[in-house]
Amino acid sequence: MVCKFCGSENVVKRGYRNTQRGKVQRFFCKDCGKKFIIDEGFEKMKSTPQIITLALDLYFKGISLRGIVDHFKQFYNCDVSHVAVFKWIQKYVKLMKEYADQLVPKVSGIWHSDEMALNINGDYKWLWNVIDNESRFWLATQITEKREIADARNILAQASSISKTRPMAVVTDGLRAYQDAIPKEFHTMKAPRTQHVRIPNIRNRSNNNMVERLHGTIRQRNKVMRGLDEESTAQTMMDGMRIYYNFIRPHMALNGKTPAQKAEIGVDSSQNWLSLIKKASKAKPA
Numbered sequence: 313m314v315c316k317f318c319g320s321e322n323v324v325k326r327g328y329r330n331t332q333r334g335k336v337q338r339f340f341c342k343d344c345g346k347k348f349i350i351d352e353g354f355e356k357m358k359s360t361p362q363i364i365t366l367a368l369d370l371y372f373k374g375i376s377l378r379g380i381v382d383h384f385k386q387f388y389n390c391d392v393s394h395v396a397v398f399k400w401i402q403k404y405v406k407l408m409k410e411y412a413d414q415l416v417p418k419v420s421g422i423w424h425s426d427e428m429a430l431n432i433n434g435d436y437k438w439l440w441n442v443i444d445n446e447s448r449f450w451l452a453t454q455i456t457e458k459r460e461i462a463d464a465r466n467i468l469a470q471a472s473s474i475s476k477t478r479p480m481a482v483v484t485d486g487l488r489a490y491q492d493a494i495p496k497e498f499h500t501m502k503a504p505r506t507q508h509v510r511i512p513n514i515r516n517r518s519n520n521n522m523v524e525r526l527h528g529t530i531r532q533r534n535k536v537m538r539g540l541d542e543e544s545t546a547q548t549m550m551d552g553m554r555i556y557y558n559f560i561r562p563h564m565a566l567n568g569k570t571p572a573q574k575a576e577i578g579v580d581s582s583q584n585w586l587s588l589i590k591k592a593s594k595a596k597p598a
Contacts, residue, residue: 315341316348353407353593359400363390365585367397368404372556374533404589405552411592412555413474417575420446421480423471426523427459427487431534432546438463439530439550442471443523445483447574448566450526450557451475453550455543464493472497481507526557559583 313323318341326340329349336349354361363384370380377394384390422445430439438459442451452470456463464487472478478498484490490508498506530553559572560583566574570583 313339315344315346317341317346318344320344353404353589359392361586363388364400364404365589367400368585371397371401372552401552402548405548405555407592407596408555408588409551411595412559414595415577416476417444417447417449417474417572417577419444419449419451419475419477419575422483423451423479424483424523425467425490426485426527428527428530430455430546432543437543440467441523441526442467443526444575445522447571448522448563449571449575450554453554455546455550459487459489461489461492464489465497468493468497478503479506480504481509483509483511485511559588560585
């Protein structure tokens with residue numbers, strides 16, 4: 313046990329704090345004189361961690377907000393509104409994303425990048441995604457108005473920032489913006505040039521099925537929601553789906569492992585929403 317304010321180990325128990333979920337152990341730091349409780353991510357929340365994490369799991373498995381509310385009512389006699397559920401999703405996706413983006417995955421030298429149309433309040437925008445070939449780790453996602461060179465460079469820069477590396481090759485569709493974006497983003501005199509593998513269409517023997525499969529999953533999820541009402545909602549959903557895809561969902565292609573386990577970023581085999589939120593909360597600055 314260390315103090316969340318000064319990092320001192322000179323900490324003792326000092327009574328309890330009454331919270332909306334019951335009594336929680338309180339601690340006192342003898343060095344800085346501050347009292348605190350261990351915030352595992354659920355401080356001041358009315359609902360239990362089990363209900364909140366179940367809501368996250370159902371949502372990213374494709375259940376609608378009102379479907380989650382109905383599930384809680386029928387099986388847990390728990391009355392929550394769909395607005396409350398969405399606020400949970402926003403709160404914890406933001407927390408987990410900040411933690412997950414600090415982790416450095418071990419990726420291969422081949423990335424797959426693609427874009428798809430996304431319906432946001434009746435207006436179609438472009439969703440870009442980059443996935444690592446070997447670990448299936450979903451490196452980056454972004455929503456843009458257009459498909460220009462700057463947009464392509466930005467998503468590749470995000471992927472490079474997360475992985476702390478540059479790829480040997482990037483596999484894309486026939487979008488011409490990549491032809492200029494890849495050499496501009498990765499050109500350096502100290503390393504071999506990043507190869508651009510351009511797949512004009514899905515009928516080619518060497519195709520981009522890995523990221524296309526991901527886009528199929530996103531389309532199914534978006535269909536349940538009947539489109540997205542605003543861009544911030546869409547970005548929250550994409551960030552949450554990336555966390556679910558990388559850390560929670562086992563992949564048959566990886567023999568039951570998650571991409572995070574395959575990428576060797578220190579997550580255990582029992583990784584779930586609850587443990588991920590606790591780790592993210594502990595890693596958050598006081």
